[in-house]
Amino acid sequence: MTRSSAPAAGEPHGGLPYALGAYVIWGFVPLFFKLLDSVPPVEVLAQRILWSLPLCFVIMVFRRQIGDYLVALRDPRTLRILFASALLIALNWLVYIYAIVSNHVLAASLGYYLNPLINVMLGMVFLGERLSRLQMLAVAIAAVGVALLLAGALDTLWISLALAFSFGLYGLLRKVAPVGSLPGLAIETTLLFVPGLGIAVYYVVVGDGVGFGAAPDITWLLVSAGAVTAVPLLLFATAARRMSYAALGFCQYLTPSLVFLLGLFLFDEPLRPAQLFCFLLIWTSIAVFSFDMWAKARGARVPPAP
Numbered sequence: 001m002t003r004s005s006a007p008a009a010g011e012p013h014g015g016l017p018y019a020l021g022a023y024v025i026w027g028f029v030p031l032f033f034k035l036l037d038s039v040p041p042v043e044v045l046a047q048r049i050l051w052s053l054p055l056c057f058v059i060m061v062f063r064r065q066i067g068d069y070l071v072a073l074r075d076p077r078t079l080r081i082l083f084a085s086a087l088l089i090a091l092n093w094l095v096y097i098y099a100i101v102s103n104h105v106l107a108a109s110l111g112y113y114l115n116p117l118i119n120v121m122l123g124m125v126f127l128g129e130r131l132s133r134l135q136m137l138a139v140a141i142a143a144v145g146v147a148l149l150l151a152g153a154l155d156t157l158w159i160s161l162a163l164a165f166s167f168g169l170y171g172l173l174r175k176v177a178p179v180g181s182l183p184g185l186a187i188e189t190t191l192l193f194v195p196g197l198g199i200a201v202y203y204v205v206v207g208d209g210v211g212f213g214a215a216p217d218i219t220w221l222l223v224s225a226g227a228v229t230a231v232p233l234l235l236f237a238t239a240a241r242r243m244s245y246a247a248l249g250f251c252q253y254l255t256p257s258l259v260f261l262l263g264l265f266l267f268d269e270p271l272r273p274a275q276l277f278c279f280l281l282i283w284t285s286i287a288v289f290s291f292d293m294w295a296k297a298r299g300a301r302v303p304p305a306p
Contacts, residue, residue: 015242019251022235025228027258030100030108032228034267035221037101039211043203044101044225045094047212049189049196051226056186059234065183072179072187079187085173086188092166099159105263106275107156111163112256113282117142117289118168126172134292138285145281152274181237185230253286 036044060066072078099108117139123129131139149157177184189196203211212222239251260279263269271279 015239016251018235019239019243020254022232022239023251023254024258025232025235026255028262029228030105030259030262030267032221032225033097033100036097036218039218039222040203041094041097041101042199043211044097044222045090046196046199046203047222048093048225048229049090049192050200051223052229053186053189053193053226055226055230056182056189059230060182060186063182065180068180069183069186072177072183073190075178078177078179079191081173081177082179082184082187083191085170085177085184086191088166088170088173089188090192092163092170095159095162095166099163103267103269104156104159105259105267106269106271107153107159108163109256109260109263110275110278110282111160112167112259113253113279113286114142114146114160114164115167116252117285118164119171120289122168122172127175132292132296134288134295138289138292141281141285141288145278145285148274148278148281153272153278181240182230182234185233 033044057066060069072082096108099105099111120129120131120135121139124131146157146161149160174181174184179187200212212219264271
């Protein structure tokens with residue numbers, strides 16, 4: 001395909017296969033982490049950091065982005081932002097791994113259902129964005145759903161909120177950081193590499209022999225955690241350049257939906273009444289929010305009357 005025949009940026013279908021690939025992989029990631037449920041979540045996190053970095057470098061060489069990485073690495077302001085975002089994404093990864101291996105998959109699903117609505121609120125607070133009436137209604141409905149968990153599922157509420165807010169704040173920082181998705185991830189993993197290496201060595205030396213080096217299958221799974229991290233991110237970055245933000249945001253709900261189905265039907269997690277009502281309210285808020293986005297996009301396409 002020649003460059004001129006490539007889909008234009010923002011064209012809704014050009015990036016759709018990449019978006020679906022990223023969100024489907026993320027949706028089935030719980031299956032991967034379930035295979036590592038005998039390994040401490042902190043060690044899984046450390047190995048994920050260690051093996052993500054070399055793969056990021058390989059992809060950056062292929063995409064000719066090493067220069068972007070070096071430029072950002074020499075910018076103190078960018079480094080400060082990425083240091084904060086690195087801590088947030090490490091927290092997000094750790095809580096997510098813990099949620100999967102401790103059989104709280106539904107709580108993890110709820111966290112990522114909440115994430116787009118958290119993004120809306122963060123945009124209002126930190127970026128001066130204004131909410132429409134329908135968006136305010138969607139956020140209010142979601143807040144009622146979360147409040148229900150205070151009564152009936154308080155023990156897992158922290159998981160959902162930690163995932164939603166850590167990833168929301170991470171996205172906010174990455175929005176203002178003057179660096180691309182892949183070089184930014186490479187710098188974040190560079191900043192986390194030394195503590196990750198220290199944790200990995202600790203578990204190899206004084207651990208209980210269930211992690212890296214314990215068995216070939218476990219070792220290879222931990223090594224492949226780098227690909228599980230970098231490949232969907234690369235697909236996502238490609239999709240973000242080729243399709244509208246509204247369409248990309250709508251596809252985002254595929255991941256928590258798949259995680260929800262895995263938790264309910266494959267992992268046989270009980271769906272408590274408070275969780276059920278919360279999910280129903282979250283789905284309602286998503287429907288309201290999506291309708292508002294669709295209406296705005298449709299209105300933008302209709303030419304004004306003469």
